[in-house]
Amino acid sequence: MANIKERPNHKIYIETLRRMTSEERLLKAFELSEFAKELFLAGLRRRFPDLPEEGIKKIYLERIDKCHNRNY
Numbered sequence: 001m002a003n004i005k006e007r008p009n010h011k012i013y014i015e016t017l018r019r020m021t022s023e024e025r026l027l028k029a030f031e032l033s034e035f036a037k038e039l040f041l042a043g044l045r046r047r048f049p050d051l052p053e054e055g056i057k058k059i060y061l062e063r064i065d066k067c068h069n070r071n072y
Contacts, residue, residue, distance in 0.1 A: 017025065044056050
């Protein structure tokens with residue numbers, strides 16, 4: 001199957017990752033993970049604007065638990 005979406009910066013992205021040290025890549029992974037969590041919480045707050053923070057946290061934890069990979 002052909003790749004439908006163009007990725008003009010993919011090669012630059014891969015080169016950038018290869019130039020990073022292991023520690024830098026790990027720190028970037030942590031940073032992206034934290035950003036994704038913040039974005040998810042912001043989406044929950046927007047979807048449930050009248051829910052108190054405790055309710056948002058409960059939904060967040062339930063949904064994260066559903067996504068958790070139980071293979072390890």
